[in-house]
Amino acid sequence: MELTTTIKDVFDRVSKKQRLSSSKTQEVIDLVEQEIEQVLSKIQQPPPPNGGETNPKAILAELNAKLKEFGPTNQLDSSQKDLNMALGKYTKVIDKTFITDIAKAYRSVDFDQHTLNQIIAAHFYRQGLFDLGDLFTTEAHEPDLVSLKAPFLEMYAILEAMRLKNLEPALNWARTHRDQLLLKGSSLEMKLHRLAFVEMLQKGGDARAEALAYARTHLAPLARTHMAEVQRLMGCLLWAGRLDASPYAELLSPSQWELLENEVARECCGALGQSCESPLHVAIGAGVQGLPTLLKLANVMAAKRQEWGAMKQLPIAVELGKEYQFHSVFVCPVSREQGSEENPPMIMPCGHVLCRGSIMKLSKSSNRAFKCPYCPMEATVLQCRQLHF
16 A cells, blocks of 8 residues: 555656646747737738838747747746756656566476367457467467357357347257256246346236246246245236336346346356356466565565575465455464364364464473464463364
8 A cells, every 4th residue: 555655646747747848848839929920910911101111020929038038948847847856856756666577586396288279269269269379279279179158158159149139049048957946045047037037027018928937937937936936026017117216226227237148157167167257367366466575575585595496385474355265275374284173173162263283383292372363362272173164
């Protein structure tokens, strides 16, 4: 937070100087333009009545004297100098704050080229970039990777149809995978039918009769598991054609389509045994978050003349956001070892958690009390209980 505030303050100063410089420049231009217009007006005036003549050279000489006295160039140089100084300080702060050479945090790992190509190709196909994926597999000389495209073609065909307000492909997919969806506790099929039912009620003419027939065919079989939702939709029948003025108006929100598209994409990926988020995207995002910590570690290890790249385990924890935490993993704060079946996490009476191995080392005996390393309370091994996540 302090780092962000420092950079923002310097940037704000640069922005302020830029606005002042721009304002000053415009002011000087306006004054010069005003003087030139006055000179042109004098030159274009008719000769005096007494028979004299207008002397353009004298008028231009007068203009030249005024401009020299005014000194527009000097005034512009002054404001520009202030701006350049602010820009110079800004670039110094950026260079000092950010480490441009991120290679320090790079750990030499042997990658299998085929696996890497597979990850990249799968990312393109997962994002719906089919032409780009095909081009990549061709240039990487990996024609077999085109087979990764097929599972996602159906998913994007369904999503494209939904963007055109066509729910039939999505409903067909939900019917085909009904058992799998029910096993997961998903209500996707019900949500699709609800959206189709609401769209029918918005039509004119026999909208109520059409929606009622649709409900008898498609909603009735789902009533046993979604009774409350079906009853709610039956209430919508009373507002056919004017649902926007009903207590159920939120069902018409455009976000309903967007949310359902995301859920369809998530369920399709789940049926393929894939995560909704691209693994490549997640890996890069996690790497970006962990990069500052790794760079700091690399600098500290370099100062100690140690090579951190050769370590099997990092000596510090790399904190990542909750979006990158997919399952519970316990790391003992004392030994820095990950919990396992052989060395499970144990909770002490004070509420702090350590691995069993650390507790045994601290106690040295099952009957001997030991002090918690994080608070003044004491405990014995027999008072500690295994913790299950």
